[in-house]
Amino acid sequence: APAAPAKVVVRAAHLVDTQSGTVRDNPLVVIDGDKITEVRYDGQVPAGANVIDLGSATLLPGLIDCHVHLTGDPNEVKGDYYEAILKRSAIDSAILAPIYAKRTLDAGFTTVRNLGADDYVDVALRNAINRGDIPGPRMLVSGPPLGATGGHADGTTGFSPWIEFHGIDGVADGVDAIRHRIRENVKNGADVIKFMASAGVLSAEGSVGAPQYSQEEMNALVDEAHRWGRKVAAHAHGAEAIKMAIRAGVDSVEHSSMIDDEGLKLAKQKGTYLDFDVYNDDYILSEYAKKGFPASTVEKEKMVGRLQRENFQRAVKAGEKMAFGTDAGVYPHGWNGKQFAVMTKWGMTPMQSIQAATVNAADLLDMKGKVGAVAPGYFADLIAVHGDPIKDVSQLEHVGFVMKGGAVDKNEIKR
Ligand code: ARG
Structure with a gap:
């Protein structure tokens, strides 16, 4: 011994x-x-x-980031977005993920919540770290995020219907399919359930913030996840989608970009955490066009970035429950700490921003006392x-x- x-x-x-x-x-x-x-x-x-x-x-x-994607990094796109995504599989992600995990740990983030990965690469990464096989932060993982056909979780959107994609994703339509998909994620090792309540920036659908599940679907999703003892994180940019997710009883709203007064009130009533990835906008606007990401992504970012920061400030003033989540993987891993300065520029004290990444994050992750x-x-x-x-x-x-x-x-x- x-x-x-x-x-x-x-x-x-x-x-x-x-x-x-x-x-x-x-x-x-x-x-x-x-x-x-x-x-x-x-x-x-x-x-x-x-x-x-x-x-x-x-x-x-040790700091806590409640929203990362350790299975990808923008530097994988070297001039041609379609080359990067069409010529790679989950095995490529699994080769690189340990490097991103180590960068994250070296940056002082000893706990992360990974909100979305194809093919359960996140589960394998978490397990390898827990076994002590590779260095990395403590991880809570979601597996493939749930979402509607053609929505933010459906990576096949925009491609020719002649192309057939393989691999495990979280696309599920309707209450029964959603319940089944959650059970599969839990069975395969998910600690938390992530779903797309609204459209997004880095996906091919036209809208940035439109709801992508019905209220009935969101209600069933949260009911099922909670029955299995799993918290729910909802990706939501648009005001309506944010409110639908909060009404359904999600534990955190990710992005929260266009939250309105009614949404702020609802979040407070329900004790819902709001996570705003307010650093992202800087990186996307300065680097994505150069890297070869689609022009539509940069156009969508312009519609949401500034608004998100203004609404972050309103949420701080309203005294909302807020945790630190950056969406690392959209910007390079290891840069997680850059978000603190943006949070303080937009209304938090340094201590509040540190608490968002420590005590508040631990509360959201059910890791208080640890x-x-x-x-x-x-x-x-x-x-x-x-x-x-x-x-x-x-x-x-x-x-x-x-x-x-x-x-x-x-x-x-x-x-
Ligand atoms: N993953 C998110 C999406 O595609 C990134 C949003 C980044 N932009 C921002 N302003 N936070 O929707």
Whole structure:
């Protein structure tokens, strides 16, 4: 049997306490195995402990991104979108996904929720990470996202009907087919159910925000998922689709771009989390045309990007429940931290944006008590930055130290 790991103490100058929303000085985080046993401020290092001294750095809990796609990256499109998608299968995705997982972990994101992958590549990736075969963040995964024929989950839209596509996707129409599709995802290892309540930007249908399921279909979808103990994340840009999803009882709305006052009120009443991927717009508008994505995608982004940021600000002012979700995979993996600066530019305090990516995200993921805080009983998921993230949240784009479950992933902190 492997030797019991020695007690480890991580010390630094400051700790962002995400539970109280304060910064505390001179923390000593005591770790036994993969868990935190104690956080003390008296400077007393327990006898015999191995000390990792991070000097003047600031410690935070490992960050959480509630919306990623570790099975793809925009840099896979090298000038020709159709070349990239027509000549690749899920096996190509599976070859590259571990690289994206490692980049995400190195960026300080020790937990992610992967909301949509074909052929259950996400399930295999999660399992390989959990077995310790490859490094990567803790993952909750959805498997193939559910959606209507011709909608945002139907990757065959826009191609000639002569072309036959293979592989597992989440297309399902009507209540019975939806219930069946959810049971298949659960059977095959999904932790969470993702579905497309509205149209989208990176798909071929004309609309950006129109509803793509009926109210009856959404109600049945949430009913079925919850019966199997799975939370539901709804992709929704349009105001009507957002409200339909909230009325159906989803646990989070992803994108939330065109949410209106009634939608904000409903979300608050129902306790629905709103996730806004507000960094994406910058990347899509500056890079997608150059990379060879269809012009229609860039045109659709122009209709939604700015509006989404304005509505993010309204949601912050309204005091909505908000969690950090970036849709990484639309922009390059490892850049997740860039969204903090956009969130603070559009109305959040740095502490609020950090809480969105820690305590709030943990609540949405049902992982309270495990991740999102540096506290006794929590996983020893710790990161550190050189500067003060409360003064300058862009420090979180340069995470120098990452520990996941007591194991050091990287330490580039200069003392
Ligand atoms: N996956 C999303 C979609 O295709 C990306 C939206 C990105 N744009 C934005 N402004 N957040 O709809």
